[in-house]
Structures are given as C-alpha cells and as structure tokens.
Amino acid sequence: MTDVSKLTPFHDIYKTIRTDLNAVENLLKEIGGSSNPLIAEVNKYLFQKEGKRIRPALLILCSKLGGYRGTDHVFWSALVEIIHTASLIHDDIVDNSFLRRGRDTVHAKWGPNITVLLGDFLYIQSIALALRTKNHAIIDILADVTVRMIEGELIEYSITGKPELSEDLYLEILDKKTAQLFSASCRIGGVLAGSLPEEEQRLCEFGRNLGLSFQIIDDLLDFTGDEATLGKPILSDFREGRITLPLIHALRRTKGQARVELLHLIHNRKTEKNAGKKILAQIVSLGALDYAYQRAAAFSQKAKAILAAFPKSPHRESLNRMADMVLQRRK
Ligand code: FPP
Ligand code: MG
Numbered sequence: 274m275t276d277v278s279k280l281t282p283f284h285d286i287y288k289t290i291r292t293d294l295n296a297v298e299n300l301l302k303e304i305g306g307s308s309n310p311l312i313a314e315v316n317k318y319l320f321q322k323e324g325k326r327i328r329p330a331l332l333i334l335c336s337k338l339g340g341y342r343g344t345d346h347v348f349w350s351a352l353v354e355i356i357h358t359a360s361l362i363h364d365d366i367v368d369n370s371f372l373r374r375g376r377d378t379v380h381a382k383w384g385p386n387i388t389v390l391l392g393d394f395l396y397i398q399s400i401a402l403a404l405r406t407k408n409h410a411i412i413d414i415l416a417d418v419t420v421r422m423i424e425g426e427l428i429e430y431s432i433t434g435k436p437e438l439s440e441d442l443y444l445e446i447l448d449k450k451t452a453q454l455f456s457a458s459c460r461i462g463g464v465l466a467g468s469l470p471e472e473e474q475r476l477c478e479f480g481r482n483l484g485l486s487f488q489i490i491d492d493l494l495d496f497t498g499d500e501a502t503l504g505k506p507i508l509s510d511f512r513e514g515r516i517t518l519p520l521i522h523a524l525r526r527t528k529g530q531a532r533v534e535l536l537h538l539i540h541n542r543k544t545e546k547n548a549g550k551k552i553l554a555q556i557v558s559l560g561a562l563d564y565a566y567q568r569a570a571a572f573s574q575k576a577k578a579i580l581a582a583f584p585k586s587p588h589r590e591s592l593n594r595m596a597d598m599v600l601q602r603r604k
Contacts, residue, residue: 316395318382326354335463335592337462343465353461367430370506422454452483457477490602573599
C-alpha cells in the first residue's frame with residue numbers, strides 16, 4: 274500500500290487523514306486498471322507517482338469538518354483527482370510542457386494524439402462512475418466545474434502573449450482554471466456532511482481563496498522555483514507567453530523606455546538571448562515578485578478568516594495549515 278504521507282510537502286498536515294488518502298490511492302489504481310493495455314499502461318504511469326493530492330485532502334477534511342462519518346468521501350476524492358489529472362495532461366499539450374513531477378509528461382512519452390484521447394477517457398470515465406451514484410447534487414458540481422476550467426484555459430490561451438492583461442482578468446482566469454476545482458472539492462465535502470447552505474457557501478469561498486493563492490504561487494514559482502524541486506521547468510510560462518501577476522505588476526510600474534524594454538522582452542522572448550534572465554532581473558527590481566507573493570498571502574489569509582467561522586477542531590486546524598503551506602511550498 275502506498276503511503277502518500279512520505280511523498281508530499283503537505284505530509285505532516287495529512288497525518289489525521291492518512292488512512293483515507295491511502296484508500297484514495299488504492300482506488301485510483303483500481304479505477305486506472307483496464308483490459309486495454311495502453312489505457313492500463315498510461316494510467317499506471319499517471320497514478321503510480323503521487324502528486325500533492327490537495328484536492329482529495331480538501332474534500333476529505335471538509336467532509337470531516339461537517340461531521341461526516343461515512344465512506345463515500347474516498348470515492349469522490351478519487352474522482353476529483355482523476356478530473357484534475359485529465360485536465361493536467363490536456364494542459365501540458367496546450368502549454369507545450371514536457372516535464373511534470375520530474376518526469377516526461379504523457380504527451381512527451383506517448384504523443385499528443387493518444388494523450389488527448391486518454392484525457393477524454395479519464396474525464397468521461399469519472400463522469401460515468403459519478404452517474405452510477407445518482408448523487409445529482411455532486412454530479413452537477415463536477416460538470417459545472419469542468420466547464421469553468423475549460424473556459425479558464427480557453428481565455429488564458431486566447432490572450433497568450435498580450436501584455437495588456439489586467440489583474441482582474443488574470444484573477445478570473447485563475448479562478449476558473451484552478452480555484453473552482455479547489456472550491457468544488459471543499460463543497461463536495463460539505464454536501465456529503467449534509468452541511469447547511471450557508472456552511473456550504475463558506476466552504477466554497479474557503480476553497481476558492483485557497484485555490485487563488487495556490488495558483489498565484491504556482492505562477493511565482495515559474496520565476497523563483499528550483500527546477501529539480503519543482504519537477505517542471507522554470508520560466509516556461511514566460512516562454513509560452515503567459516502574462517502572470519509578476520509581469521502584470523512590472524508592466525504597471527514602468528513607463529517610458531523601461532516599459533518599451535519590458536515589452537520588447539515579452540514580444541521577443543523566444544529569440545532574444547537570455548530573455549528569461551533579463552525579465553527576471555526587471556521584475557525583481559520592480560518589486561513585482563513581492564507584490565505577487567503579497568496577493569497570494571492575502572487570499573490565503575482570507576481563506577483562513579472564512580475557516581474561523583467553523584467550530585474549532587483538528588480538521589479545521591489541518592485546513593488552516595494547508596492555507597499556510599500553499600504559501601510556503603517550493604513544489
Ligand atoms: C494548470 O495550469 C492547468 C489547470 C489548473 C487547468 C487545466 C484545465 C483544462 C485543460 C480544461 C479541463 C479539461 C478536462 C479534461 C477536465 P498551469 O498551466 O498554470 O499550471 P502548470 O504549470 O502546473 O502546468
Ligand atoms: Mg501548464
């Protein structure tokens with residue numbers, strides 16, 4: 274049996290739900306098994322090396338926060354993780370990413386054609402499994418969240434390389450592509466626990482703020498991270514023309530020649546020698562990394578404030594610590 278506690282920077286926080294997370298791992302492997310050798314092979318590759326499992330942990334902790342004592346949280350956590358995995362393998366094609374979690378991405382190994390089909394398979398399989406439960410409240414949440422995620426990715430892709438992106442639109446993209454799945458995971462936990470509508474709403478908002486914080490840090494790590502720890506290349510958002518918060522802020526802070534130089538680097542990111550290093554130096558000197566970190570910290574703080582309305586419990590404490598860890602993480 275895999276022990277996820279050893280494999281994630283969140284391991285300490287996960288102590289109280291280790292048994293549940295191990296059950297999720299086993300279910301992921303079971304669902305991933307297939308009579309089709311290719312599906313079985315790719316799924317084994319996808320699920321043998323664990324990621325951070327943040328979404329299952331949120332779902333489990335939020336269900337327990339509401340006093341849930343059943344076992345369905347394991348099934349729904351596995352489904353949320355499968356949807357997340359399907360989205361990442363598609364995202365890696367969209368983003369031309371060849372490395373994730375320190376290994377070749379699926380499309381780097383099997384090519385984009387198989388990978389698109391595999392992503393579709395994983396997603397449809399998870400919806401088919403969800404439909405069998407006839408739990409329409411949760412099925413609605415899952416269908417709705419994936420529509421938003423696709424919208425988020427589409428908006429992001431359609432404005433690639435366009436430096437006029439506003440912070441508001443940036444946050445809308447983050448909300449759709451990342452924060453909504455965090456939010457949905459928390460909400461499903463609440464639905465399982467039979468939470469009151471206002472509690473469910475609070476769980477949604479907690480997850481949304483946590484997700485925004487998480488994705489801003491993800492974008493920050495693209496500039497500040499260490500490739501070996503992160504398991505994916507740094508400066509890849511920049512190279513792909515993604516205008517993230519440090520760049521948005523740097524552009525806001527510059528005028529005249531400095532701004533022309535910044536725009537030149539963005540437009541010529543693939544041809545200009547050391548464009549990545551030069552842009553990094555600029556955004557550091559403009560305080561743009563600090564700004565982005567402060568925005569992430571504010572969303573994490575908001576998440577914690579929302580959580581404070583729930584009665585004190587070990588599960589509330591774990592969720593609180595997840596909000597801290599999202600800021601501290603280096604991978
Ligand atoms: C990673 O962002 C990507 C996402 C959080 C969402 C991707 C969503 C889709 C592709 C649409 C949903 C599709 C299905 C099949 C459910 P990032 O590129 O900023 O992060 P990264 O650096 O980890 O790649
Ligand atoms: Mg990506």
